[in-house]
Amino acid sequence: HxxxxxxxxxxxxxxxxxxxxxxxxxxxxxxxxxxxxxxxxxxxxxxxxxxxxxxxxFIVHANGTLSLDKAFVTGGGVSVKEIEPKKMASKKMPGLYFCGEILDIHGYTGGYNITSALVTGRLAGMNAALEAKERFS
Ligand SMILES: Cc1cc2nc3c(=O)[nH]c(=O)nc-3n(C[C@H](O)[C@H](O)[C@H](O)COP(=O)(O)OP(=O)(O)OC[C@H]3O[C@@H](n4cnc5c(N)ncnc54)[C@H](O)[C@@H]3O)c2cc1C
The missing domain is CATH 1.10.8 (Helicase, Ruva Protein; domain 3)
Structure with missing residues (x-):
């Protein structure tokens, strides 16, 4: 108001x-x-x-389910625009890496979300470890 x-x-x-x-x-x-x-x-x-x-x-009354075609639920998360894609490093916060579900990407049902979680997880994990090694050695 x-x-x-x-x-x-x-x-x-x-x-x-x-x-x-x-x-x-x-x-x-x-x-x-x-x-x-x-x-x-x-x-x-x-x-x-x-x-x-x-x-x-506003009260929502659930009175059934729709077909599997409509069974997409979540969206949102950290925008890929804020991430350096080759390393999955945050552009805003040095030393911070993102992967998987926290990212604002939607994979089509059938394994693409899990694939994306594994791929971004590998990249984020490796690069976070490399950065830590550089910083502290
Ligand atoms: C019902 C359902 C069906 C799906 N079907 C598909 C599909 O068919 N194909 C597909 O590709 N994707 C599917 N997905 C999406 C897919 O499962 C996710 O995108 C993927 O698992 C994300 O992986 P992640 O490692 O980022 O997160 P998650 O798998 O959610 O892993 C996060 C982990 O962190 C742990 N955790 C949370 N908080 C803490 C804490 N404070 N300390 C320590 N540990 C913590 C949690 O226990 C969890 O083990 C589905 C998701 C749901 C919910």
């Missing part, structure tokens, strides 16, 4: 997108009849109240 008040002329979508996943934000706005391009100054109080209520108290 404070962020919206501070930027009353900016599109609501842009003010709030750091608060939650954009697709979820758009879903909740649509559910409450709010145009994502609307601004705080033009927003009816009751709509805002209903939207805030949904943000804090």
């Amino acid at each position: 404070r962020d919206l008040k501070e930027e009353p002329k900016k599109a609501i979508k842009n003010v709030l997108k750091s608060w939650m996943q954009e697709r979820y934000l758009l879903f909740l706005l649509e559910r409450n009849g709010i145009d994502p391009q609307d601004t705080f100054s033009g927003l009816a109080k009751d709509k805002l109240r209903a939207f805030v209520h949904d943000c804090k108290h």
Whole structure:
């Protein structure tokens, strides 16, 4: 609410997108009849109240499962843009290496995630050890 008040002329979508996943934000706005391009100054109080209520108290009822084609769950993690790919070293923090599940990469079902975890694990482990050896010898 404070962020919206501070930027009353900016599109609501842009003010709030750091608060939650954009697709979820758009879903909740649509559910409450709010145009994502609307601004705080033009927003009816009751709509805002209903939207805030949904943000804090939106209940999801699971009533079944979908096919295996849709069975992809997780995303997110450390961006590959922040990693030196030949060594799996962090570009932001010297001496830090990443591999496997923590990375923001999605492998297609069928072994690609495990392959990627093994390959990046080997690279990260070897290069971390080499760096440690150089630093401390
Ligand atoms: C249900 C399911 C099905 C999947 N199916 C597939 C598939 O078919 N093909 C495929 O390629 N990938 C699949 N994956 C993804 C794949 O398993 C992962 O991408 C891969 O195992 C990641 O390896 P990792 O070593 O990075 O992490 P993990 O395998 O999660 O290993 C992390 C390890 O760290 C340990 N740990 C955590 N915290 C600590 C701590 N504080 N101290 C010490 N140890 C700690 C954990 O116990 C765990 O052993 C599937 C994942 C799930 C959940």
